[in-house]
Amino acid sequence: MWRIQGDNSTSLKIALESLAAEKDAYGEPIKLTHVSANEAKLQELNLEYAHLYVCGFHEADLSGANFCNTRLEVVDFFRARIFGSDFSHSVFIDVAFTHALYDQETKFPNDFDPQKAGAYLIAPGVDLQEGKLVNALLWNANLEGANLQGVDLRGATMSGMSNNWKRTNLRNANLESARAAGIDLRLADLSKANLQGVNLNNAKLDGVNLQGADLRGARFITVDQIRKSNFWDEAIYDDDFRKELGLLS
Secondary structure, rough: OOOEEEEHHHHHHHHHHHOOOOOOOOOOOOOEEEEEEEOOOOOOOEOOEEEEEEEEEEOOOOOOOOOOOOOEEEEOOOOOOOOOOOOOEEEEEEOOOOOOEEOOOOOOOOOOOOOOOOOOOOOOOOOOOOOOOOOOOOOEEEEEEEEOOEEEEOOOOOOOOOOOOOOOOOOOEOOOOOOOOOOEOOOOOOOOOOOOEEOOOEEEEEEEEOOOOOOOOOOOHHHHHHHHOOOOOOOOOOEEEHHHOOOOO
16 A cells, blocks of 8 residues: 655656556556545656555645556546646546646547536537636647636636637636636627736736726726726626726725
8 A cells, every 4th residue: 555645846747647557467557556645746747557546635635647458446536737748548446536737738538528427628619617626737828719607716727838818708706715826718798797906917918808807805906907808887896996097996
């Protein structure tokens, strides 16, 4: 029995790959049990031909990970980021992908439907209305033109040099305390969205619909930035920022 507690370090990745490469007396991969790698940063982790039993990867970053030909029994990928991960020819036995994030480069075994398993496809034009994306790892995501009306993005990470949220429908969405520095939201619909405490440093808000949006406590917003949006005078702000915008009490 192997018990490994995730610590978001390179050492965890090295340990997992080393153990996965070991064989038993019959030449079969040893069973890795009770691996806890929650919130770990395990990009490009290589567990090809491994055998995982009762393991957790809650909110872990597994972008580009290799799970080809791997046997996974009672493994939980709750809210994990699996962009570009490869599960080709793997065996799934009681594997959970609830609210996991995958993209068009992610590969799954034949006849496996990730959406029926509760995972969310992150891609342009997708329909994620009322989705549960709390604390989602969405940096450098391309959701141009997607329908995220009413989605819960509290605490989500939405920044990145190549993110694209242009023309996204975020009407009534909850972005409270989300990290969205540098996000490209041009022409998006944020009407009646909850933006309290969101970090919008250098965010592109040109043409954004802010009608009824709640920006109280929003961080690093500027007057010039807000005035590039539409219906900005009908949004909700802290009193001090309203004065900066020249709005009456």
